[in-house]
Amino acid sequence: MIALIGIDVDGTLVGSSGKVPDLIWELAAQARAKGIHIALCSGRPAFGLAAEYARHLDDDGWHIFQNGASVVNLATHHSRSTPLPEGSVRGLISHARETGQVLELYGDDDYVVESEAPWAREHAELLGLEFKPRPYETLSPPLVRAQWLVSPEDAKKMVAPPDLEMAESTSPLMPDVRFIGLTRHGVSKGSAMREIAAAYRVDMRDVMYIGDSGNDLSALRVVGHPIAMGNADPQVIKAAERTVGHVDDAGLADALKIAISSR
Incomplete structure (x- = not known):
């Protein structure tokens, strides 16, 4: 049963x-x-x-x-x-600021995104949340997940750091976006x-x-x-x-x- x-x-x-x-x-x-x-x-x-x-x-x-x-x-x-390793978070933030890609960081009851790109705004609406970009450092620990919002082409190039688990997902409400979620390994x-x-x-x-x-x-x-x-x-x-x-x-x-x- x-x-x-x-x-x-x-x-x-x-x-x-x-x-x-x-x-x-x-x-x-x-x-x-x-x-x-x-x-x-x-x-x-x-x-x-x-x-x-x-x-x-x-x-x-x-x-x-x-x-x-x-x-x-x-x-x-x-x-x-299960929190993310602090070193990995710092590396993700640096990469997001260097490339301009949309990165979201999540805690248990809040999230943060710095980008003002249309995808970032659209995703906040999908989640039912107010869109308020702010510095990553303003999110209180523990940080439990990171997520990239990328194109299907860029998703194929993504590689997870050795201490993180990577999983790709999609949404019918944002068909042109791939969500690359990162959690602690395991x-x-x-x-x-x-x-x-x-x-x-x-x-x-x-x-x-x-x-x-x-x-x-x-x-x-x-x-x-x-x-x-x-x-x-x-x-x-x-x-x-x-x-x-x-x-x-x-x-x-x-x-x-x-x-x-x-x-």
């Missing part, structure tokens, strides 16, 4: 409309009524719209943000954060799903995960029921046990129905 479901946001829960279909919320409620835990598992931070989505899915449990760097229990407000959606499963005392064989992008691969590879969206990247479809419908056709509903029927 499926006892825990991990759900990605962009391209899985949220499609090109920027809205979550009512059917998804209804099925999530049915799954919870069956005793299934549901965890949001996003590269987004634990504030803004992502926090609202998490509360709607399950306001009494654990959720994953920042590609696994922030694991938060909404009921107790307990947070398990921290990923997969490691966070293991942590949540342990907290709930759920065997990983009884965990379902649904995703569409490269940053979902680590989670898909450790669960017993890996599900790809119909709009997923080829490597995600290859890693999945089965593929459901496109996000714009509420394909996530198909996966939730499978989990509910397992009970």
Whole structure:
């Protein structure tokens, strides 16, 4: 029986409309009524719209943000954060200032971006946050994740420093941008799903995960029921046990129905 479901946001829960279909919320409620835990598992931070989505899915449990760097229990407000190495952060800041590329730095409850580029503004709107560029040094520690906003061509050239984990993701709401998330080495959606499963005392064989992008691969590879969206990247479809419908056709509903029927 499926006892825990991990759900990605962009391209899985949220499609090109920027809205979550009512059917998804209804099925999530049915799954919870069956005793299934549901965890949001996003590269987004634990504030803004992502926090609202998490509360709607399950306001009494654990959720994953920042590609696994922030694991938060909404009921107790307990947070398990893994900070970035300070040396790596300094190097990223220097590179951003030298190249003019858009770099975002995140803490548990705040983020900072210096760039005033259109992509930076557009991403703040996507996150449901006020756009207020300011110096990187104004973000209070701990810093748990960094993120580059780059073109698809530049994304192919990105290489992670040896002490960082790198994961690429996309959003239907910003199709021309690739989000390159950086967390401490060993921290990923997969490691966070293991942590949540342990907290709930759920065997990983009884965990379902649904995703569409490269940053979902680590989670898909450790669960017993890996599900790809119909709009997923080829490597995600290859890693999945089965593929459901496109996000714009509420394909996530198909996966939730499978989990509910397992009970």
